[in-house]
Amino acid sequence: MKSKNNNLNRLLVVVLLFLILLTGCSTAVKRPLLLPMRPGIGLAEITDPSQFPDFRDDYDKELLLQSISNSMEYFNKIKTYPNAFSSIGFTPEKQTETLEFFRDGYIRYNNTQELNEFIAKNFRIFQAIGKMYEGKVHFTGYGTPIYDGSLTPTETFRYPLYGKPSDFRKPYFTRREIEERNLLSGNEIAYLKSKLEAYLIHVQGSGQIRLSSGEKVYIGYAGDSGHSYTSIGRLLVMDGKIQEEELTLHVLIEYFDQHPDELDHYLRQNDRYIFFMKVLHAVPHGSIGVPVTSMRSIATDKHVFPPGGLAFAVIGAERPGSTGKSQEKWQVEKSFFVMDQDTGSAIKTPARADVFFGIGDEAMYKAGNLNTYGKLYYLLKK
Numbered sequence: 526m527k528s529k530n531n532n533l534n535r536l537l538v539v540v541l542l543f544l545i546l547l548t549g550c551s552t553a554v555k556r557p558l559l560l561p562m563r564p565g566i567g568l569a570e571i572t573d574p575s576q577f578p579d580f581r582d583d584y585d586k587e588l589l590l591q592s593i594s595n596s597m598e599y600f601n602k603i604k605t606y607p608n609a610f611s612s613i614g615f616t617p618e619k620q621t622e623t624l625e626f627f628r629d630g631y632i633r634y635n636n637t638q639e640l641n642e643f644i645a646k647n648f649r650i651f652q653a654i655g656k657m658y659e660g661k662v663h664f665t666g667y668g669t670p671i672y673d674g675s676l677t678p679t680e681t682f683r684y685p686l687y688g689k690p691s692d693f694r695k696p697y698f699t700r701r702e703i704e705e706r707n708l709l710s711g712n713e714i715a716y717l718k719s720k721l722e723a724y725l726i727h728v729q730g731s732g733q734i735r736l737s738s739g740e741k742v743y744i745g746y747a748g749d750s751g752h753s754y755t756s757i758g759r760l761l762v763m764d765g766k767i768q769e770e771e772l773t774l775h776v777l778i779e780y781f782d783q784h785p786d787e788l789d790h791y792l793r794q795n796d797r798y799i800f801f802m803k804v805l806h807a808v809p810h811g812s813i814g815v816p817v818t819s820m821r822s823i824a825t826d827k828h829v830f831p832p833g834g835l836a837f838a839v840i841g842a843e844r845p846g847s848t849g850k851s852q853e854k855w856q857v858e859k860s861f862f863v864m865d866q867d868t869g870s871a872i873k874t875p876a877r878a879d880v881f882f883g884i885g886d887e888a889m890y891k892a893g894n895l896n897t898y899g900k901l902y903y904l905l906k907k
Contacts, residue, residue, distance in 0.1 A: 558658040562613050567829030567875025568651040568903060569658075576652075578839050578902060580644050581637045584820045584861045589631070592821035592864045593624050596833045599813045599866075600624075610831040614649070614905055623648070623835055623906040631862075644904065653830070653901035656876040662901045663877050664840055666892030667729050667824065667869065669809045669884040674717045674734035676742065682716040684723045685709075686732075686744060689800040695751030699796040703750075714801060715742060721781055724757075724792055725774075727799040730869060731809040733884065745804035752796035754870035760791050762846075769846025774893020797870050809884070811867030819883035824867035829875045831903065834865045838880065840899040858897070865903075 559569035571577060582589070600617040610616075630643045644650075655661040675682035687709040690697075698708055715734045717723045726732035726744065734742040758777050761767045767776060781788050808816045811824070813832050823836065830836075840859045863880070872879050878901055882892035 559652055559654040559660050560658065561654050561875075562651075563609065565829065566609055566613065567654050567826070568613070568831075569654050571650045571652050571902075574645050577641075577645060577650055578837065578860065578900065579637065579857075580641050580837060580862075581860050582640075582862055583859050586631075588818050588821045589862055590628065592818040592866070593628050593835070595815040595818065596813075596835070596864045596866060597621055597624050599815050599833045607827075607832070615831040615834060619905060620831070620834060623904060626906050627835060627904065647907055648904045649907055651903040651905065653878075653903075654875050655900070660900050661876065661898050663845065664838065664880060664895060664897055664899045665871075665877075666880045666882050666895035668882040668888040668892040669731050669733060670722070670725060670729060670889050671733040671735055671741075671885050672717050672719075672722045672726070673737075674715050674742075675736065676715055678713075678716050681718050684717045684720045685713040686715050686717070686723055686726060686801050687712045688714050688802055689748050693748065693800070697750040697752075697798065699750070699752055700798045701793040701796075703798055704793070714803060715744060720792070721778065721788060726801070728870075730799065731804075733807070741807070743804045743807055744801045745806075745809065747800045747802040749800065749870065750796070750798040752798070754797045755795040756871060757791040757795060760794055770844045772845075772896060775890060777893075799870070807884075809881075811881075813866050815866060817866055817881045818864070819881060819888065820861060821863055822866045822881040823863045824869045824872050824879040824881070825865055825901075826873045826875065826877065827868050830865055832865060835904045836863050836865050837861070837902040837904065838863050838878065838899060839901070840895075841897055843898045844896055845898070 562568055562570060600621045603617060606615075606617050626647065630647070631640065634640045634643055652660055653662050656663070673682075678685070690709055690712050697703075698706070703709055717726075717734070730746045732744045734744060736742065758767070758772050761777065761780065762769045762772055767780060804810075806816070811817045811822060812827065823838065838859075838861055839857055842856045842858050867879070867881065869879055871877070878899075880892070880895060882888040882895075
């Protein structure tokens with residue numbers, strides 16, 4: 526009996542050692558968590574060059590140079606900048622130096638290898654800590670829609686966009702309260718033929734209204750009600766109406782085309798309401814007050830990322846709701862330099878970023894199809 530007990534004990538020890546070794550091996554290959562440089566900041570500095578991304582740029586060079594010029598204009602005119610970013614090196618002066626130096630190198634070097642060597646030698650690299658400090662960032666797209674509309678109500682155009690009311694303060698009333706009590710009567714600035722089109726301008730933050738005369742009226746963001754944003758696409762996923770991995774703007778529009786009676790139910794679950802104003806510029810401006818550029822501007826949470834900064838986006842193939850891929854098998858779909866020039870109602874936390882796709886139907890279609898995970902890096906000259 527004693528011999529049997531000894532054999533059993535040996536077997537248990539072997540099993541235990543195996544489990545310990547197995548756990549140790551899995552821990553050893555896991556990449557360490559990205560620790561933010563200071564509380565509240567969404568960046569961790571990467572000092573190991575082997576952890577740098579491949580700085581391959583997949584989009585138009587001239588548009589990047591224009592976007593860099595826009596951010597330089599911002600840094601040259603601002604009088605204050607968030608201390609949280611200045612304290613870790615992202616001062617307006619240093620960012621201007623970064624943009625000038627990067628621009629010269631970007632123009633000078635003709636291939637990806639030379640550009641990577643230039644960046645590794647001359648720049649500090651910071652990575653967005655992402656979700657659960659693992660560097661995983663959810664990328665979506667946005668754009669500026671062009672819709673037919675009117676400056677006065679008609680039988681066709683009867684869904685208004687509103688300017689800020691005279692009694693505006695934050696928090697203002699919820700979407701449901703505004704609509705049910707008709708609180709914004711008298712503040713209409715334009716009318717659309719579809720309530721969903723009006724709502725999509727709320728989500729995008731700007732739009733162009735094409736009048737029957739052919740003239741266009743440009744609509745820009747003027748403020749919001751101060752309530753939290755709830756995505757109607759997310760609500761449809763939660764209710765099992767759309768599969769998460771299939772969620773795109775086109776699919777969402779198609780769903781409400783087929784189920785128009787459900788639209789109000791979902792819209793009124795988003796308490797945030799956007800107010801607009803007529804603007805003179807055809808090109809939309811971001812939250813830092815400069816024009817945004819197609820595939821070269823992003824919107825992020827400006828509490829966790831440095832406004833106006835030079836960044837590098839790496840878009841993967843994994844979509845929310847899919848099975849996902851391991852760190853080792855992670856596949857790059859697109860990578861490109863961007864300027865952090867905007868923000869948005871849904872873009873909160875260091876795990877979110879929105880890419881600006883441009884103006885019009887094609888841009889909106891492409892923007893609506895971006896719904897994947899990736900990584901986000903920021904550059905600062907040494």
